[in-house]
Amino acid sequence: MVTSQEQALVALKSAGFRITPQRRDVVELLTSKKRRFTVQEIHSRLKQKHSGLSIDTVYRTLATLVELGIVAELNLRGDASIYEYQGTDDHHHHHAICMRCGKAICLEECPVPAAFEKSLKKIHFQALNHSFEVYGYCRECQSR
Template identity: 40%
Template sequence: MKVEEALQILKDHGFKYTGKREEMIRICAAEKRYLSAKDIMERIKELYPSLSFDTVYRNISTFVELGILEETELDGEGKFRLACSTDGHHHHHVICTECGKTSSLPGCPMNIMSAVPDDFQVTGHKFEVYGTCKDCVAHTN
């Protein structure tokens, strides 16, 4: 997703444009990895020193609800990244547990699952693979 698409989604859902919201989205767009709310807060504090953590977290929650940000949990903490796209292409990620960098996986494991009982209707699923990227492995050796 591009920053402009995210801002349009906000507008389409009746949210006011603010420089703070745009900057939060730009921070997430600049990274190809998951960030914690604290990471986002640290980056935006330079431009908006009086901004509260509650405001940052409330906006992050709104962005997740609207599909602007994707959310996962690493080490017991919520982490966020700009949604990959709005073209409806279903995919999953591999996620580095050291730096939070992500890569898309081709295909979906649900396509090969036959173990779901016939009397169960799947309404959604989440599949993530965790590990260490080559850059982080190189830094630890």
């Protein structure tokens, strides 16, 4: 079994990125538990190990992971962005986002049909990432 962490690192590498100790640890943190982190949380956890780690480096690492679709950036209303491991190619997930309270609910299915993948192949497009979010109101907010 390939772990989520290994999968994410392979995806980083195949996109041409070097696996620096900092990148490895950001990935490790995000894939270790099913949890959501803010940039500040990631930074404060990792700076114990990497004393010179700047918050900028964490931002840039996360931006790369988001670009590759490995990590989802969830903008919860009025709060800092929250980062969550989303999975790589074969196994990733999407979100339903509440427009009132900003809650992002994980949905395990990917709605991209096989026909769409075929169309991409036809135009020789190397797809790295796609995004799909559903916006609406969560259960609690509907009854408010």
